[in-house]
Amino acid sequence: MNLLDEVRSLFRPALVAMSVDPAKIDDYVAMVKPAANADHGDYQANMSMALSKTLGKKPTDVAQAIIAALPANSLVDSATVAGPGFINIRLKTDWLVEQLQQIATDERLGVPTLASPKTFVIDYSGPNVAKPLHVGHLRSTIIGDSITRLLRFLGHTVISDNHLGDWGTQFGILLYGYKNLLDREAYEQNPVQELARLYKAVRILIKEAGGEDEEAIANPIAEKCRHETAKLHAGDEENLRLWNEFMPACLSELHSTYEKLGILTFNHELGESAYNPELPEIVAEQLAKGIAFDSQGAVVIPNAKGNIPQTKEELEKEDPPALIRKRDGAFTYTTTDLATVRHRVNVFHADVLLYVVDFRQSLHFKTLFAQAKRWGYTNVEFEHLSFGSVLGADGKPFGARKGAAPGLVELLEESLVLANKKYWESYKSRKEQGHDVPDLDETEISKIAENVGIGAVKYADLSQNRTSNYKFDPEKMLATDGNTSTYMQFAFARCRGIFRKANEPEERFRTNPPKVILGQPTERALALQLLRLPNALETAAAEYMPHHLTAYLWDVAKSYSSFNEQCPVLKAETPELRDSRLLLVDLTARVIHLTLDLLGIKTVERM
Template sequence: MNLLTHLRTLFAPAVSAAAADPAKVPDYLAAVKPAGNPDHGDYQANFAMALAKAAGKKPPDVAREIVAALPVTTDIEPPTVAGPGFINVKFTPAFLARAVRELATDERLGLPVAANPRTYVIDLSGPNVAKPLHVGHLRSTIIGDALVRVLRALGHTVVGDNHLGDWGTQFGILLYGYKHHRDDAAFAADPVRELARLYVAVRKLFKQAGDDDEEGPTDDPVKKACQEETAKLHAGDAENVALWQTFMPACLEMLRPIYDRLDVKIDHALGESFYNPMLPGVVADLLAKGLARESKGAVVIPNAKGVIPQTDEEAKKEEPPAIVRKRDGAFTYTTTDLATVKYRMDTWKPDAMLYVVDARQALHFKTLFAAARRWGYDRVEFQHVQFGSIVGKDKKPFQTRTGGVVELSSLLDEAAEAALTKYEASYADRKAHGHDVPELTDAVKRDIAEVVGIGAVKYADLSGNRTSDYVYDADKMTATEGNTASYMQYAYARCCAIFRRENIDPGRFRTDPPAVILGEPAERALALQLLRFPEAVEAAAADYLPHLVTGYLWDLAKAYSVFFENCPVLKAPAPELRDSRLLLVDLVGRTIRRALDLLGIRVVERM
């Protein structure tokens, strides 16, 4: 059950009767939200002001009329009207107790199945496979995977598509490096490592350090040679195509261990090479339909407004058009992306395509989506799910000490080591204070550190609004206090320990739950928070914002901490109260585990 939906359903008849414009009723009901101050109630309805303005009445009077028109129910206490017409609502203890008891038997923990399920294609990760994954690929991978999991949890069909960079100038760099700088013995022994070395080595030969424009005009002889190798590959040169085919298995193997560590499972990995044969047809169709035109030897499509600037003055005022075929006959990322749209629509027929790509590509996607709609794909939702950059504690782009790009494997190793250091310190401290801590081998501790470290990286990314920059701080991320994965994982392990301590089977609280007693404020607050899980997940899915799930987890963890400190469980004063509290503990553990799983984060039962 979604508490928010339940309340809006209760208010709907009264609001509909009071609304002058029926079309605005959904907007009025959207003003029913969780109360900012729990002293005022569980939820608050703030639509009376808007209704009153339309009716020419005073907001408090309208609020009282709405309250008087509500159906008789034992689910909520009599609502109160406060201030300029706020309606404060509080659920009855009996309703909460009954709802929590029902929740205990629900394997889905209240998550609904969408009444009108949609099909989504989520474009995520998208690395350049010619080089090792680096820190810049982290956010698209993690955010995209979380959205796949959240939307699937609600019953939608989701296709995760990793649009690999496997055909561009990066392979010209590898081809040049292989032909001029390869170590045959090293390639035979470990092609993955040797190709990674060659990519870095050739990039270092570029005239300008940090030159990321691999495709632009250049007077750099090495870069020019790399571009020529790329052109030969695209033209079908037998030697280069054969080498590309030799490289690809090793390039893909570079990705596998990172995705395994991140527990990211991608449905399809269709790279640029897959779409390459389709590109001439895309341009021909755009020209035939009048959606593209020739300009200075190239073929271009209009900007999002449908304009192709013709003069220098227009070019200063308008966003640029996009090139789909260069003067030399080569195609562009825009061409490939349009071919991708067509293939996805023909193959999966999605209702929505989400592109989880950093904010710097906003103009590209704005132009792309407008072009796709003009091309006939105007009934699908296109969404650029953009995100900020990863920065260090100094708020500058996150780099190695030598100023290079941080490889993702190194970042994950560092996080796991930081987690191990923190865990061993915490373990020793708890043991010294007489806490009941399990005796664990070094291997088990390292396994725990891997789960905690990777979880820390992912949670830190997902716990902030995705549009903000992500500050990488290993010490802060692996802290066992505050809004971190470690804190959530520890709370889960603490739930498991309660049942393990007296060898209690949690299964009986799920198949035949006892009566729920909510006599203490901490019990009631925890029950309310448990019932809000569906609300958080549906909100995250609606706006493609995974941080709404982490925000929910933080509220749940705080409520559980207060409960744990104030409500003895195993030493409860009565058997029925003990069982009720054990049910709550079991639900907390289940909910934490499920919520973390939606974020792609694992748990451990002993810490």
Template sequence: MTLLQEIEAALGSAFAKVVGEPVETPVVPSGDLRFGDYQSNAAMALAKQRRTNPRALAQEVIDTVDLGDLATAEIAGPGFINFRVSPSCFARKAAEQIADPRLGVPTTGEGRKIVIDFSAPNVAKPMHVGHIRSTILGDSLARIAGFLGYDVIRDNHIGDWGTQFGMILHGWKTILDQDQLESDPVAELLRVYREVNALAKQDPAVLETCKGELVKLQGGDPENLQIWERCVELSKKGLQKIYDRLDVSFDHWLGESFYNERLPGLVDEFLDKGLARESDGAVCVFSSGELSDDKDPFRIHKENGWTDNPAIIRKADGGFLYATTDLATVEYRIDEWKADEIWYVVGAPQQLHFRQIFDASHRWGKDADFHHIAFGSILGEDRKLMKTRSGDNVQLVDVLDEAIERAAQAIREKNPELDGEEGREVAEIVGIGAVKFAELSQHRLTDYVFSWDRMLALQGDTAPYLQYSYVRIRSIFRKLDGAFDPAGVDLLLEADEEVHLARLAIRYGELLPTILEDHRPNLLANYLLELARAFHSFFEACPVLKAEEISVRDSRLALCELTSRVLSHGLGLLGIRCPERM
């Protein structure tokens, strides 16, 4: 049980005695340590319901509550109950955390299965900077949910079907360079697509040829199917190289093509059940009429008022759309994988699409907790969408390469002795960690400016700062004669810096479950920064190896060990590794 939970339980018991029945008594960390470590507004909320004096009710609860050695309680303002935790309690909880392989983090997700749909690049196209947010955010949420005990399925719903394949098929047969295909398949397929696309814009005959190749593919033509399968295989191979560098993995790569055979039956079922109807030859899902216009995803406000905004699931020419495939995907994930929750880590512009899919799924009887985990854009230094000078999307592999090169240069300047294979490995850890942290330290809905100098700085809110903090702690232990075992060490928290470091360390278990409430890894990133800053303040104020007494030295070493474990583990949940040297 976390310290917050212990205080909450004691407060709940006191309220029950005072008012004669169980009531909600939420406790939260205090935003200002001048008013204590934790606080609750339960007395104010309950007094309002019962039309009584909140300060009087709070005083009655304080007179009743049994906090033992946890904390003292006091009234503040109109009826807040503030709790000041004793140093001995912090010491006890920190010692428990050191002995706990889970670092005090409870398992809150047991028995729940989550499918997380993230990254989802298109086949035959390289991943670009726009894929950073979905890939890194989705991976971190999957790591955190898995550690909290959820049964997590990672699904990479790649775009491996669609109109672009008509152009790729034509280009494969006419302008493909086999040698380039073998050495860099994604780049070669992109070149083929771009060249054919340009030709199709100039020559209508080329466009018709491409459409014909697509029709043959959709009709099951053996040659085109074989080419398409080869394109998918080569693209996956190229994508996997990037995922390996990012340390991102998936349980499944079920792309759009996987659901092709399900689409005709799905449309028929929607028609049979009255969930969809024909309109101008197309099959559409309209409003159920159960929601108000302003909350209904199938209604839209225009100049003349509210009007229908249907989702098309079969075009008049018989073709299917993203909505059809996404509904089939929902069906598969619930019926086959038995998903309790489905998370879509997809950009904010797709908000309406997912509102329609979720609404239609519920009406269809496919009940799960659906979440569209939306995110904003990455901007260049000019505060516009990040592009190359030619106006193309910046490729993700180029971002990673430059991050590693810049990290290597910074490391050479700071530590010239760190070279060779170890230097290259550290540069990769630091460079890729910097890119990830720049993403994960932002609120996911915020547009942010991609700045190399800022993200690779050893000072400030960066991954290198946190990695350096970890390295600095581990360097303390390298100076010891022999190994140090923190188990059984009596923690002596006397200096304010010692108390504050322990206070922050034990909040790790309180924080992690809250991240999934709104899918915000930036809460973890910000916590780790606060913990690192507290460590540096502690390190400057409290000598460790030069402490006057062995008992004080060991206590401070135990605090250092706990801090390094939390930093390393927390960064690991963000998908960021820690080097041993920098």
């Protein structure tokens, strides 16, 4: 049950009865939102001011008319007009109590599964496998993982495909580096580390030879790297042997990092190499259909507008076309991406294709999607889920291409060390203050530090609007107050601690829940937040924005903190009130656990 939808559904027939333009009713209904101030009610409707101009009436009169037209229901306790025409809605307490008892027995906590699920194919992470993951891969990986978890929970079929960069120009750079700059001993000891060194070393040589663009025609080092790439694509025996030699170590390193980060196993990892045999056919088909064109020995596709600029002036006025075959016969990642579209629709039967890739690739995807539709893929939805940059402490983006981006493993290890340090600082401080602090063994402390440290990194990212930049600051990420993973994990641990002290089995509250008593404002406020879970999940899924989940968790945690301060649980005045509050505590723990899990973050029983 989506509580917001339930409230909004009452306004639709009221607006119809008032002869409001049917085309605008959805917009007016969307103006019903949770009240910012609980003193004003539970929900507030702000459409009266906008409607007053259309209906030629005072906003307060319109508001009164809407209230009078609301259908009979068991949900609303009162609807009143305030200020210039706001409608304040207060829900019936008995109705809230009934809903809480229902979700207590529901494993999904009242979140319905969709009646018409879709098949999604989601493309995220997509690293170049020849290099260790760096912080630049962080956002794509954890945003994509969270969206995958969320869509699956809601009932969609979600196929995750890690489109690995295992065949492009970076391998030409590696092959050139291997043949000319290899440190054999270092390679035998740590192949991934040596390959990463070679990549950086060749990039420096390219820059010294005439700039950072590996596609530059006049750059002799870049030309040699492109030649190695073309040989690989043409099936050169030595280059294929080296490619097969590089891949196992690279994939092992990659999967180890995913495991440390707590990322779901991908359904597929079809890299660029998987599509290589299809690329000549793709280009030929595009040419035959008249949607690709020869251009000075290369083959290009139109930009999103369908235009091929003919002059320099035209090129400067609009987006350029995209290459799908270079002059030397090598293909591009645009060609490969066209092949993935065909595979994902024809083989995976996708209804929606999602690409979690940073904002710098916006032009690429705009062109790709337009070309896919020209190609005939008009019955599938395409979405580029772009995101901003991870910034260093100086507020500047980590320089991945210049080799300045720190390795992701190193950043995660830094967070784990800091989490362990903060645990012992908290332990000592709370002991000195006389708190009852559990004495845990080193194994459990290490596990707590791991869950807290990794969770802090992921939550700090996911709590941002994904289109925004954010600073990577482990100290702030691990703060024990404010909207952080640590605070949410602590709230969960507090809930679990209450049940340990109560010596009560949770099953009693989940199979035969007691009646909830909402006599205090903080009890009622917490109850409302717990019932708003479905709305938070559906909003996050509709917009592909995980930060809606963290914002919801923050509201739940604040409500729980106020409840915990003002409503004694184990020392409640009556057994009935004790049971009621224990049920609220258990529901809070379950909601936090579920929502954190959808973000890919683990909870801890003790902190």
